Amino acid sequence: MSDASYLSLEKLTLAYGDSVAVANLDLDIRKGELIALLGPSGCGKTTTMRAIAGLLAVKSGHVRLDGADITRVPANKRAVGLMFQSYALFPHLSVYENVAFGLKLKGMRGTELDTKVQSGLKSVGLSAFANRKPAELSGGQQQRVALARSMVMEPKVLLLDEPLSNLDARLRLEMRTELQRVQKETGVTMIFVTHDQAEALALADRIVVMKSGKIEQIGSPEDIYNRPTSSFVADFVGFENIFPLENGKMKTSAGLIDLSGKAPSAAGLAWRPRMVTLGTGPFQGTVRGTSFAGDAREYLLDTSFGPIKAEVEASQPTHALGAGLTFDLPAEKAAPLSRFV
Amino acid sequence: MTLRSLFIPITLLLVIAFLIGPFLIIVAASFSAGETLAFPPQGFSLRWIAKVFTVESFRASFGMSLFLAIGGTAVALVLGIPASYALSRYKLPGAEIVRTIVSAPIIVPGIIVGLALLRYIVVPFQVGITLALFLAHTALVLPYAVRVVSASLDNLRSDIEEAAVLLGSSRIGAFFRVVMPNIRGGIMSAFILGFVTSFNQVPVSLFLSGPGVRTLPVDMIAYMEIVFDPSVAALSSLLAFLSIGIVFIAERFLGFSRYV
Amino acid sequence: MFQNRAEALALALPAAIFAAAVFLVPVVILLSDGFRVPTGGWTISAYTDFFSNSLNQTVFLRTLRLGALVTIASAAIGYAAAFAIVSLEPGAKGKVTGLVVLPLMISPVARTYAWIVILGRTGIVNQAFQALGITEAPLRILFSETAIFIGLLQLFLPLMIISLISALENMPKDAIPAARVLGANWFQVFWKVVLPLTKEGLVIGGTLVFTGSLTAYITPAILGGSKVLMLETLLYQQVAVSNNFVAASVIAFILIVMSFAANILLKRVATARNKQRSQA
Numbered sequence: 001m002s003d004a005s006y007l008s009l010e011k012l013t014l015a016y017g018d019s020v021a022v023a024n025l026d027l028d029i030r031k032g033e034l035i036a037l038l039g040p041s042g043c044g045k046t047t048t049m050r051a052i053a054g055l056l057a058v059k060s061g062h063v064r065l066d067g068a069d070i071t072r073v074p075a076n077k078r079a080v081g082l083m084f085q086s087y088a089l090f091p092h093l094s095v096y097e098n099v100a101f102g103l104k105l106k107g108m109r110g111t112e113l114d115t116k117v118q119s120g121l122k123s124v125g126l127s128a129f130a131n132r133k134p135a136e137l138s139g140g141q142q143q144r145v146a147l148a149r150s151m152v153m154e155p156k157v158l159l160l161d162e163p164l165s166n167l168d169a170r171l172r173l174e175m176r177t178e179l180q181r182v183q184k185e186t187g188v189t190m191i192f193v194t195h196d197q198a199e200a201l202a203l204a205d206r207i208v209v210m211k212s213g214k215i216e217q218i219g220s221p222e223d224i225y226n227r228p229t230s231s232f233v234a235d236f237v238g239f240e241n242i243f244p245l246e247n248g249k250m251k252t253s254a255g256l257i258d259l260s261g262k263a264p265s266a267a268g269l270a271w272r273p274r275m276v277t278l279g280t281g282p283f284q285g286t287v288r289g290t291s292f293a294g295d296a297r298e299y300l301l302d303t304s305f306g307p308i309k310a311e312v313e314a315s316q317p318t319h320a321l322g323a324g325l326t327f328d329l330p331a332e333k334a335a336p337l338s339r340f341v
Numbered sequence: 342m343t344l345r346s347l348f349i350p351i352t353l354l355l356v357i358a359f360l361i362g363p364f365l366i367i368v369a370a371s372f373s374a375g376e377t378l379a380f381p382p383q384g385f386s387l388r389w390i391a392k393v394f395t396v397e398s399f400r401a402s403f404g405m406s407l408f409l410a411i412g413g414t415a416v417a418l419v420l421g422i423p424a425s426y427a428l429s430r431y432k433l434p435g436a437e438i439v440r441t442i443v444s445a446p447i448i449v450p451g452i453i454v455g456l457a458l459l460r461y462i463v464v465p466f467q468v469g470i471t472l473a474l475f476l477a478h479t480a481l482v483l484p485y486a487v488r489v490v491s492a493s494l495d496n497l498r499s500d501i502e503e504a505a506v507l508l509g510s511s512r513i514g515a516f517f518r519v520v521m522p523n524i525r526g527g528i529m530s531a532f533i534l535g536f537v538t539s540f541n542q543v544p545v546s547l548f549l550s551g552p553g554v555r556t557l558p559v560d561m562i563a564y565m566e567i568v569f570d571p572s573v574a575a576l577s578s579l580l581a582f583l584s585i586g587i588v589f590i591a592e593r594f595l596g597f598s599r600y601v
Numbered sequence: 602m603f604q605n606r607a608e609a610l611a612l613a614l615p616a617a618i619f620a621a622a623v624f625l626v627p628v629v630i631l632l633s634d635g636f637r638v639p640t641g642g643w644t645i646s647a648y649t650d651f652f653s654n655s656l657n658q659t660v661f662l663r664t665l666r667l668g669a670l671v672t673i674a675s676a677a678i679g680y681a682a683a684f685a686i687v688s689l690e691p692g693a694k695g696k697v698t699g700l701v702v703l704p705l706m707i708s709p710v711a712r713t714y715a716w717i718v719i720l721g722r723t724g725i726v727n728q729a730f731q732a733l734g735i736t737e738a739p740l741r742i743l744f745s746e747t748a749i750f751i752g753l754l755q756l757f758l759p760l761m762i763i764s765l766i767s768a769l770e771n772m773p774k775d776a777i778p779a780a781r782v783l784g785a786n787w788f789q790v791f792w793k794v795v796l797p798l799t800k801e802g803l804v805i806g807g808t809l810v811f812t813g814s815l816t817a818y819i820t821p822a823i824l825g826g827s828k829v830l831m832l833e834t835l836l837y838q839q840v841a842v843s844n845n846f847v848a849a850s851v852i853a854f855i856l857i858v859m860s861f862a863a864n865i866l867l868k869r870v871a872t873a874r875n876k877q878r879s880q881a
Contacts, residue, residue, distance in 0.1 A: 050778075055782070075778070075781040075782055076782070076783075077784075078782075082782045084778070088773060088774070088779035089773075090773075090779070101793075102784045105784040105785055150782075153783065153784070349684075349689070352685040356681075356685075356701070357697070357701070360700070360701060360758065360759065361703065363755065364711070366715050366719060366725070367718065378718055379718065380725055420619055423612035423616070424613045426612055427608075427609045427613035430603055431604075431606075431608065431609035431613075432603070432606075433609040434606060436613075439617045442621055442625060443617060445620065445625060446620065448812075448857075448860055449624075449860070450818075450853075450856050450860065451818070452836060452853075453628060453857065454628065456849060456853070457624075457627035457630070458623070458624075460630075460631060460846065461626070461627035476623045477623070480620055487616070512608070541708040543709065543710065543818060543819050544816075547837065548841075558708055558709075561714075562819070562823070565823070573714060574714065577708065577711030580707075580708055581707040581708065585706055
């Protein structure tokens with residue numbers, strides 16, 4: 001085992017009955033890393049997570065953790081924690097008993113158990129709620145119980161299923177900070193699953209973008225945000241104007257179109273709305289929609305080669321609906337895509 | 342295949358075999374050509390199915406059971422629908438007592454209901470057996486009628502009656518115009534459940550039989566005690582397919598299981 | 602909520618009066634028979650007489666025992682079956698549930714009658730046993746407690762399975778995987794998580810099965826014969842054979858007390874759950 005592969009998935013294939021959900025997946029995760037599995041629903045991210053936890057039988061391939069092959073180790077014998085999207089607190093048990101559940105199964109009793117549970121509750125700020133039932137807590141508090149319940153087990157890897165999706169905006173920031181704190185204090189390796197790119201960008205050391213059971217791109221948040229390598233990832237992280245390239249020309253529904261600058265050699269190019277220049281350039285469009293977004297104004301343009309989304313600072317002069325506009329898709333600003341799907 | 346993946350199909354197979362198997366055996370036995378009830382059936386014939394229709398007492402008791410099931414359930418609904426409506430929509434004084442009284446026949450064993458009726462209604466008031474059976478079956482079905490109709494009333498928003506009244510309808514008019522059409526499925530389901538319950542009921546009717554007056558299941562038991570030929574099997578199969586057919590159609594068109 | 606009392610009573614009273622006249626009053630008089638002295642006054646001597654008779658004791662204990670055994674067996678089988686059913690795909694789940702419910706639509710006479718063919722002297726079980734050389738002479742399975750047990754189990758198992766299916770489906774999603782990940786083996790998952798979370802369904806199903814077994818008439822009548830009696834068949838004999846209405850009243854009272862006890866338990870569990878809900 002090297003440091004770079006504390007947890008490694010080797011040629012992992014997972015299936016529900018006959019339908020393959022994840023195919024031949026390879027992934028190495030460093031100890032103490034915070035990884036996000038990012039992708040739309042059905043991409044296999046949750047399936048992968050359940051297989052790491054041992055809740056889903058592996059069809060072929062291997063899961064290795066800390067030097068040991070755990071592919072066939074049952075879920076209750078792996079040192080893997082999982083915080084469920086639904087939190088999965090046991091409604092018949094108090095907060096205290098929920099946190100003590102796994103420790104008791106390990107055979108822990110008496111003061112040792114009590115100390116552990118109390119410190120677990122304290123670390124998430126819920127000491128005062130020990131005797132409450134889960135149903136008497138708010139959603140955010142329930143999630144912190146779930147976090148404490150997983151963390152007192154001192155797992156080698158903590159898996160989190162959509163950890164922020166059930167929370168409102170304020171609690172979301174709070175939980176994000178909480179997760180980062182826990183990770184920093186304990187050094188636990190964390191993998192969380194999300195469909196929300198903003199969540200992944202804000203929290204992860206490294207992002208694994210998945211699509212249809214395969215890895216589409218792995219990289220730092222900066223890589224993923226600025227340098228998507230495929231049209232799928234570009235689309236997923238907010239590049240809304242994406243075109244394939246052919247012989248250095250943009251391939252559109254209206255045929256091959258020359259770009260103003262020199263196009264890089266790539267399979268396609270992608271522009272965020274912000275990257276579109278309005279009011280000057282070789283292309284003609286008509287304003288079909290416009291909306292105000294605080295510090296910016298968004299435009300939807302009808303062009304001969306399809307709709308284009310542009311965004312300019314709100315201080316710029318506005319263009320009325322139906323107005324004709326020139327614009328440019330500057331090649332030097334575009335993200336070059338090596339794969340176009 | 343792992344042990345655990347075999348658990349589900351094997352469990353289901355065994356349980357369903359246990360629950361359905363005996364019934365299938367009865368069906369098979371009804372096509373036997375032999376003289377006595379046996380499995381595997383000896384040869385194949387329709388003679389026992391045909392015989393069912395020629396046994397005079399079966400015909401009479403089938404008619405009686407049909408009459409009790411249809412008539413008793415209808416009367417139970419006539420009594421039960423207004424009571425359900427009162428329980429669900431009105432601040433009824435003593436609502437719990439009313440609810441307990443009308444649903445009590447479900448809790449008390451049928452044989453006791455039948456015996457009590459025989460001793461304290463039939464004998465002292467010189468009530469005919471047919472009427473006594475009719476009263477007993479109505480009382481038996483009443484709890485089901487109230488339960489199913491109440492459930493569908495509770496699922497129906499009560500402000501539609503208020504809306505109807507505000508639009509100029511009388512309270513009773515509102516019931517027939519806006520409530521009834523919306524609980525029709527529940528009423529039909531209550532009818533079918535009542536029908537099946539009444540038709541298959543034995544203990545209530547045990548003591549309530551007189552010369553030539555018997556319900557079909559009681560008659561079948563009496564017949565079995567004397568003759569051990571496959572005709573009861575044939576009759577059982579026919580009745581079972583009849584019930585299953587009715588329930589299947591009800592489920593198809595009414596979503597029966599939502600109410601039961 | 603409408604407030605008009607007269608209207609409410611007019612709607613509810615016909616049903617209530619009917620049930621009271623046809624059912625409640627006669628049953629109450631019948632039950633009081635066992636406590637009345639023919640010459641006036643009240644006594645419990647009919648009950649002491651009943652329980653001092655060793656045949657009655659046997660029948661009483663047999664009824665309790667069979668009720669308990671059928672309930673326990675249906676719970677054990679019911680959990681396995683309900684687990685298997687809820688783990689099916691939605692389409693298959695509906696079909697299998699339909700097959701489980703189907704017997705409830707078939708006349709108990711037909712369902713019980715089938716066991717004669719299976720358990721009789723020349724029935725399938727005896728044929729198979731002899732063919733396999735397990736036994737030489739036919740076993741006497743019919744007209745025994747075993748036969749009644751099998752018949753009652755088959756009659757009431759669907760009620761338990763249905764109760765447990767809905768209990769399992771109402772369990773919080775992921776409770777089982779959560780327990781697994783926290784280190785519970787399958788036995789611990791069942792004992793510490795599934796059982797406490799499906800307790801109500803188990804109690805509801807158990808009450809239905811227990812009262813059903815207690816008050817079943819057809820099954821003991823057909824599969825127990827005239828020798829292996831349960832309380833219901835004993836009651837029938839007391840009336841039809843011995844004309845002993847006092848004993849019949851005593852048995853009726855015992856049956857009702859037992860059924861009511863089980864039903865009160867059911868109600869208590871149901872209200873305990875509502876209380877929990879309203880707190881949440």
